[in-house]
Amino acid sequence: MPQTAPDPRPLTPRARLWSLLWAAIAFAIATSMLRTMVTEWPQTRASRSWPTAPGTIITATLDSARNSRGTTRYYPVLAYTFRLADSTYRGTALRLGTPSFHTVAEGEQALRPYGEGATVPVHYDPGNPTLSVLELRTLTWADRLLIPTALVALGIGVFSAWEGITGATPRLRWPGRR
Numbered sequence: 001m002p003q004t005a006p007d008p009r010p011l012t013p014r015a016r017l018w019s020l021l022w023a024a025i026a027f028a029i030a031t032s033m034l035r036t037m038v039t040e041w042p043q044t045r046a047s048r049s050w051p052t053a054p055g056t057i058i059t060a061t062l063d064s065a066r067n068s069r070g071t072t073r074y075y076p077v078l079a080y081t082f083r084l085a086d087s088t089y090r091g092t093a094l095r096l097g098t099p100s101f102h103t104v105a106e107g108e109q110a111l112r113p114y115g116e117g118a119t120v121p122v123h124y125d126p127g128n129p130t131l132s133v134l135e136l137r138t139l140t141w142a143d144r145l146l147i148p149t150a151l152v153a154l155g156i157g158v159f160s161a162w163e164g165i166t167g168a169t170p171r172l173r174w175p176g177r178r
Contacts (some may be wrong), residue, residue, distance in 0.1 A: 010167045019164030026157030033150040044096055044137050045111060047123060055091070055122035055134075060114040062107040073100040074107040075090035078114065082122040083127055126153035 011019065058079040066072050076094045083089070092112070101107040114120060114134065124132040 002081060005167065011163065016164045016167050019160045021166055023157045023160035026153045026160060030157060031099075031151035033146045033153070037146055037150070040097065042144075046124070047096060047133065047136055048124055050123040052121040052123050053082045055080045055114055055120050055132075057114050057118045057120060060111045060128045062101075062104065062111065073102070074104055075100050076107060076111055076171075077170055078111075078134070080120065080122060080134070082116075082124070082132065086126070087129070089124070089133075091130075093133045093135050095135040095137045097137060130131050 038154060058081060059077070059080075061077045062074045063077045064072050064074050077094055078094055080091050081088055082091065094114075101110065101112070120134055122132050122134060123136055
């Protein structure tokens, strides 16, 4: 069984500070991923059993926004109505989350079935009909990579924090080796 031997060369204060900085970054990344899993995944799973009601598209256009890196993303801007019993509800979501597209062509393709005046099925939360979507979102392979990536980020964070706090880098010593 491997044992940790003391490091003969402890880290400098500057190296310890960098280790703690890397630990903070790794913990922030892991926390962001875990927050996504805890807040969005349950709603995505629950939405699969939402009932539908016929709805009418009022508007469907694309809006664009440029991010800090200068990349332009295209976002659907929708408005639709649907009736349940004696109440009329208005929705604006294509799907859960904030869908965006890299090109105008991708956005137009996604909005093609939602022309003005079109009748479409609207999925709604039976406990809160003001929450509705036109498309159900499924968990993608990228979503499923969040779990192992978050675990790797946590491992890096724990290692970096230990190294920054103790000032030593762990070195494994195997039995029978000197």
